[in-house]
Amino acid sequence: MYLEPVQYGLGALSGGLVGFTLGLFGGGGSILAVPLMVYVVGVPNPHLAIGTSAFAVAANAFANLLGHARFGNVKWRCAGVYSLAGVVGAFVGSSAGKMVDGQHLLVFFALLMLVVGALMFRGRGAEGDPGAQCSRENAPKVATFGILTGIFSGFFGIGGGFLIVPGLIAATGMPVLFAIGSSLVAVTAFGLTTALNYAFSGLVDWVLAAVFIGGG
Secondary structure, rough: OOOOOHHHHHHHHHHHHHHHHHHOHHHHHOOHHHOOOHHHHHHOOOOHHHHHHHHHHHHHHHHHHHHHHHOOOOHHHHHHHHHHHHHHHHHHHHHHHHHHHHHHHHHHHHHHHHHHHHHHHHHOOOOOOOOOOOOOOOHHHHHHHHHHHHHHHHOOOOOOOHHHHHHHHHHOOOHHHHHHHHHHHHHHHHHHHHHHHHHHHOOOOHHHHHHHHOOO
């Protein structure tokens, strides 16, 4: 796909906005990626926008994950269980998403953004237990949340952090800060799974993805 230089510049600015929001909230930023690709950068094919943004979001999430890991904000066992279960869901969801008409997906996106906006204004709740861990008792619950959010993430081509963070809190009782750091492992895994699935169908613009990542 050929884009004008100004479109690549807009892609870099869009990537910066997504990366900043993702690092700050652990979610919410990735859902901006597809609309920014379509309506700001000007990518004409919604599926191409989803595949490209999924890879870019995965890379931005990984970059933000490194910072959280340095400060010890990642519960690696919980993040691993959640992510391993979720990549199966992300593959299923992204496969289904490719079969849906692109314009219909954009309508679903508009509805989804309203829901996300409402969730982000909702209170974070209790502080949680800093010592919370994944165990044999709660691992099935963690995995179930992972699969369900993975399906959702893959279908829409988003990181799903706005669902992963409360999912980790509900399954383990960990504090919000640890849930945000741990969620970035899943956002990276889900985004990469979705991007690779779309790439097999030729629905990733690697140059635009690189520009988007560079901006983030």
